[in-house]
Amino acid sequence: MTGAAATGTIRLEMRQPPEPGIQGRDPSQELPFERALERLEEVAQRLEAGDLELEAALAAFEEGVGLARRCAAQLREAERRIEVLTQEGDGWSERSFEVPEGEGS
Numbered sequence: 042m043t044g045a046a047a048t049g050t051i052r053l054e055m056r057q058p059p060e061p062g063i064q065g066r067d068p069s070q071e072l073p074f075e076r077a078l079e080r081l082e083e084v085a086q087r088l089e090a091g092d093l094e095l096e097a098a099l100a101a102f103e104e105g106v107g108l109a110r111r112c113a114a115q116l117r118e119a120e121r122r123i124e125v126l127t128q129e130g131d132g133w134s135e136r137s138f139e140v141p142e143g144e145g146s
Contacts, residue, residue, distance in 0.1 A: 072108075074115045081108040 072080065084105040087093060093101060 072111065074112060077108050077111050077115070081105055081112065084108065 084101050087101050088098060088105070
């Protein structure tokens with residue numbers, strides 16, 4: 042036994058509580074793309090402000106990474122659906138989606 046255990050001392054680690062209603066699950070997996078992107082922007086703004094304590098900043102960063110991955114996965118899925126649903130001639134064919142010049146980001 043360690044000294045702390047022998048004396049009955051218990052150390053609790055304090056963490057920032059999760060948002061209401063999302064305990065025990067990854068909220069980014071349930072958000073529509075637009076809301077996930079909005080939340081990612083909110084997290085980035087909090088991190089850029091630089092006023093978070095280390096643990097809160099790490100938690101925000103982890104949330105941001107999850108949101109970024111979710112958004113990227115949703116975009117890949119949308120691109121895949123566009124490729125699958127592109128029709129040419131009298132049947133459906135797979136073709137990459139191309140943004141016309143000047144309409145991209």
